[in-house]
Amino acid sequence: NETAKAELGRATWKLLHTMTLRFPEHPTADQREALSSYMYLTSRLYPCGECAAEFQELLKKFPPQTSNRRAASLW
Amino acid sequence: NETAKAELGRATWKLLHTMTLRFPEHPTADQREALSSYMYLTSRLYPCGECAAEFQELLKKFPPQTSNRRAASLW
Ligand SMILES: Cc1cc2nc3c(=O)[nH]c(=O)nc-3n(C[C@H](O)[C@H](O)[C@H](O)COP(=O)(O)OP(=O)(O)OC[C@H]3O[C@@H](n4cnc5c(N)ncnc54)[C@H](O)[C@@H]3O)c2cc1C
Numbered sequence: 562n563e564t565a566k567a568e569l570g571r572a573t574w575k576l577l578h579t580m581t582l583r584f585p586e587h588p589t590a591d592q593r594e595a596l597s598s599y600m601y602l603t604s605r606l607y608p609c610g611e612c613a614a615e616f617q618e619l620l621k622k623f624p625p626q627t628s629n630r631r632a633a634s635l636w
Numbered sequence: 637n638e639t640a641k642a643e644l645g646r647a648t649w650k651l652l653h654t655m656t657l658r659f660p661e662h663p664t665a666d667q668r669e670a671l672s673s674y675m676y677l678t679s680r681l682y683p684c685g686e687c688a689a690e691f692q693e694l695l696k697k698f699p700p701q702t703s704n705r706r707a708a709s710l711w
């Protein structure tokens with residue numbers, strides 16, 4: 562339902578925003594890979610099918626930016 | 637700070653609970669791998685260092701249960 566979808570969306574955006582804002586300024590290759598994988602896995606496991614599909618499309622057009630904190634946060 | 641940590645915790649638990657409750661009843665090997673990887677990546681990227689460390693310890697003691705929806709949700 563719509564309320565549950567909105568609440569879940571807010572919770573998830575909060576986690577994703579906070580995560581990217583805390584992402585290292587100078588990430589290692591391993592940390593970059595971790596963030597990128599995390600985004601793709603989120604798009605597979607996100608518990609709203611329509612939203613997951615939309616997020617997958619978004620990731621195709623705009624692959625996650627993981628070069629540094631600023632790039633990840635603005636992405 | 638404590639308020640931010642509690643809000644982030646609530647947002648994250650909400651996402652994780654909803655995700656496991658929507659996990660397939662009969663997951664494929666690929667879906668099981670996705671959920672497991674997601675949990676380990678969360679424990680690496682979680683934007684509260686102390687909490688991330690605690691979650692990593694928890695995962696060592698209790699590896700994610702991914703055999704089906706019920707097992708994942710109860711885990
Ligand atoms: C991965 C994901 C996919 C989603 N897909 C859908 C969907 O297909 N249909 C649907 O009805 N709802 C979807 N949602 C939920 C939606 O984005 C909102 O979170 C929800 O509607 C609550 O709205 P709100 O006005 O409280 O905004 P909030 O959730 O508070 O949104 C504000 C914040 O969310 C971000 N944001 C919100 N929407 C988007 C977006 N579409 N793309 C990029 N950033 C965004 C902004 O960065 C902003 O910080 C999705 C949520 C997530 C996390």
Ligand SMILES: Cc1cc2nc3c(=O)[nH]c(=O)nc-3n(C[C@H](O)[C@H](O)[C@H](O)COP(=O)(O)OP(=O)(O)OC[C@H]3O[C@@H](n4cnc5c(N)ncnc54)[C@H](O)[C@@H]3O)c2cc1C
Pocket residue numbers: 641642643644645646647648649653682686687688690691
């Ligand atoms: C991965 C992760 C690790 C965390 N680590 C810490 C930490 O080390 N120190 C700290 O002060 N806070 C930590 N937190 C935040 C804490 O768990 C709470 O979310 C926060 O304190 C808000 O508390 P609350 O009473 O509103 O509970 P809520 O966040 O609403 O908690 C209630 C729900 O959270 C679950 N839950 C809460 N705490 C735990 C836990 N420790 N283990 C398993 N399930 C739990 C329960 O399943 C329940 O559904 C962590 C959060 C997450 C997501």
